[in-house]
Amino acid sequence: MSSVPVLSGVAKEKGDAAAVDLEQFDLRRFLDALGSEEFSSIDGPVDLAAVASMLEGNPQAVLFRQPAGESIPLAGNVAASRSRLAKAFNTTPENLLGEVLKRLRKKGEVVEVPRSAAPVQQVVLTGDECDFTKLPVHLQHGLDGAPYISASIDFVVDPNTGWTNVGVRRLMLRGRRTAGVDLVAPSDLRAIYIEHASRGERLPIAFAVGTHPIDHVAATMRIPTDELALIASLRDAPLGVVKCVTNDLMVPADAQFILEGYLDEHGHVEPEGPYGEFLGYYGGVKKNPVFHLTAITHRRNPIFQTATISGRTMARTDTSQLCALRTEATVWRALEVAVREVKAVYANAATGGMFNVRIAMQQRVPGEARNAIAAVFSCLANVKHVFVVDPDIDIFSDEQMEWALATRFQADRDLVLQDRMRAMPLDPSLGGSHHTAKAGFDLTLPFLRPGMTRSIEHRVPAPPAFEGRRFDSLEAALEDGPKSFEQLMTSTGTRDGREIVRWLEDTGATRTIARDEEGRYFFG
Structure with a gap:
């Protein structure tokens, strides 16, 4: 595959609602299309205190129709499975990464629609009418500092490029119209905010809540472009946008x-946290900026959304699944320029979707597996462990990966270590360090040069297939050349084989039958 290009800035041209389908990527429509194995609906009233435990480890997306007995439904776990992400992209889990990469190569079209046509501005609340505490925001983890809005996608404009920057940030409720925002880790939004705060300026920002899973995937990507266009690229459809009511x-x-x-312009000054982070542990209290709410706009019959983040069932959280797909896309692009025949890339969501990466590849020359490991070490600070296997290993199978690690790896020969690399600050194993060590595991079989075949000790057993030539007799089969026992059975079409044992014994009494280094029979 060719590398993903840097997308150019996209002008947002005036249009009308007819220019784009403003219902195709409606969250409600996506949920309605899910089958019973992927989705469940809770029709009666549910206390907000019960929501977190009902989502924890739940393999389904859940719609609470009356959270706290109120009228705004709450959806959770929407993106918390690879199969649901695949459904969002109209593909299969195995083909999900390929579909994402294909869409990333397309130029996204962004069309401005008038406010009268925008579903999200059917209801507009400003002043005292807009109130965080009137939304179904729940406490997610036992030690969290407050209820959090966790499925919020943020939009700001970078004044240096004019592009819209899109990301995913949580909001810790501080009051009716104030919330803490986590801006500690390096990010484009952090850099943009610090620049504004250094000048004593407020940074206009908006958060979308209740969005199609594709929009969340786009918000996790790190590709230098106007990221509204990135959403459109991944949707594979024009994106309708509308100007906010209280900012531009x-x-x-x-x-x-x-x-x-x-x-606000005061910088990183207010305590935010603790919060259950995406690595499965709490993050402590940090100093962060404060978000001031100036308007809430929404559909007439809206669905609010929460995202699962942390806990012991990481593979069934929104954050891990979204991070895994982002990691795979980033790693694939890095490998495209480092090695040649990459077959598959997989980031296991159980590790937060970024710390452990698996790669299946065909080595063309000795050492390519190590080149792949080095490329992945460098392309993402979050990746700590890289496992490279031959194409015969299914990297989506924990069983096969464990087998490859057990039988194709020698630590003194196949372990690649790199220390003092940039660390993910939230990694609890750092012990206060600002650097991390990374490990690569070369689980490939010894490299074969052209014309060479593997020894029998490196071949993987499989049930006999009984495919090959037929002969008039067993004698004729062995006269043709060495044969395995399976080939002897195939040569006569027998479905038993015990008669061949008798034939070998009887014939061996009068004529020498030997065996070669692979155990094949031949006349000596």
């Missing part, structure tokens, strides 16, 4: 909710 930001017109406001 453009946001998806088909979202369920938009929370408008600004990050």
